[in-house]
Amino acid sequence: MFKDLEGFLAPGSEEERLARELDLTRIPRHVAIIMDGNGRWAKSRNLPRIEGHRAGSKSVHEAVETSARVGIKVLSLYAFSKENWKRPKGEISTLFRLLADYLKKESKVLIENDLRLRVIGQKEGLPTLVRRELERVETLTRNNQRMQICLALNYGGRAEILDAVKKILNDKNRKSDDLSEEAFSRYLYTAGLPDPDLLIRTSGEFRVSNFLLWQIAYSEIWITPDYWPDFGRKQLLQALVDYQKRERRFGDIHAAT
Numbered sequence: 471m472f473k474d475l476e477g478f479l480a481p482g483s484e485e486e487r488l489a490r491e492l493d494l495t496r497i498p499r500h501v502a503i504i505m506d507g508n509g510r511w512a513k514s515r516n517l518p519r520i521e522g523h524r525a526g527s528k529s530v531h532e533a534v535e536t537s538a539r540v541g542i543k544v545l546s547l548y549a550f551s552k553e554n555w556k557r558p559k560g561e562i563s564t565l566f567r568l569l570a571d572y573l574k575k576e577s578k579v580l581i582e583n584d585l586r587l588r589v590i591g592q593k594e595g596l597p598t599l600v601r602r603e604l605e606r607v608e609t610l611t612r613n614n615q616r617m618q619i620c621l622a623l624n625y626g627g628r629a630e631i632l633d634a635v636k637k638i639l640n641d642k643n644r645k646s647d648d649l650s651e652e653a654f655s656r657y658l659y660t661a662g663l664p665d666p667d668l669l670i671r672t673s674g675e676f677r678v679s680n681f682l683l684w685q686i687a688y689s690e691i692w693i694t695p696d697y698w699p700d701f702g703r704k705q706l707l708q709a710l711v712d713y714q715k716r717e718r719r720f721g722d723i724h725a726a727t
């Protein structure tokens with residue numbers, strides 16, 4: 471079982487120094503990550519792109535463990551976008567095979583650590599075997615409380631908003647045509663979750679690539695030049711320390727309390 475940060479970080483390391491800087495009473499509730507740069511990581515080592523994806527799954531494990539230990543409640547991970555279908559077939563099928571392997575291996579970790587898996591995106595468009603495995607783990611972990619992992623697969627932010635509009639139009643139980651932002655949010659894939667406080671992107675790209683468009687309206691953004699396979703505890707702690715130095719005003723002239 472993952473505990474807290476005590477004994478987790480090497481004494482005297484940069485990670486330990488960062489962890490001491492963290493205010494554990496002000497940890498963001500929801501952190502969303504655009505896990506980018508696997509291909510370039512592999513290319514820089516003269517390896518096939520898929521080796522970058524393989525190395526990236528180790529970073530996923532580490533991000534999950536560190537997030538749970540610091541007390542993050544929701545971790546959203548962008549793993550495959552609707553636009554990623556444009557990639558070569560071989561890369562896509564190997565990616566999904568890696569995902570299925572990851573789920574088989576990690577489901578035990580999720581159960582032991584009280585972590586819940588929830589898939590966001592158009593699940594029906596995923597390969598059947600992967601979908602079955604995802605649904606198996608979602609069901610196994612559905613009552614877990616410590617942290618939710620929102621895995622974005624076949625996900626597009628615009629598609630999510632359109633899907634919400636379609637659900638609203640088909641919702642026979644809606645009593646009035648009045649619709650608040652809060653009510654609209656309940657039709658999104660992320661229904662019931664707080665908006666991300668912090669959005670992280672790796673590999674130095676300054677764009678959101680169609681991720682959680684509605685939900686990131688007031689998220690703090692942190693970008694690192696590191697490729698996803700090089701993203702470890704240190705980078706996550708750096709992002710959190712930096713986040714805690716920001717003043718979130720939400721349009722006001724003072725910091726929100």
Ligand code: IPE
Binds near residue numbers: 508510551554
């Ligand atoms: C992110 O890494 C993983 C996915 C989008 C599936 P990339 O595969 O996009 O790596 P780069 O951006 O080409 O380096």
Ligand code: IPE
Binds near residue numbers: 504505679
């Ligand atoms: C964003 O990365 C999607 C995921 C991380 C899954 P991309 O590599 O697809 O984004 P672009 O094409 O650089 O915008």
Ligand code: MG
Binds near residue numbers: 506507508
């Ligand atoms: Mg990319």
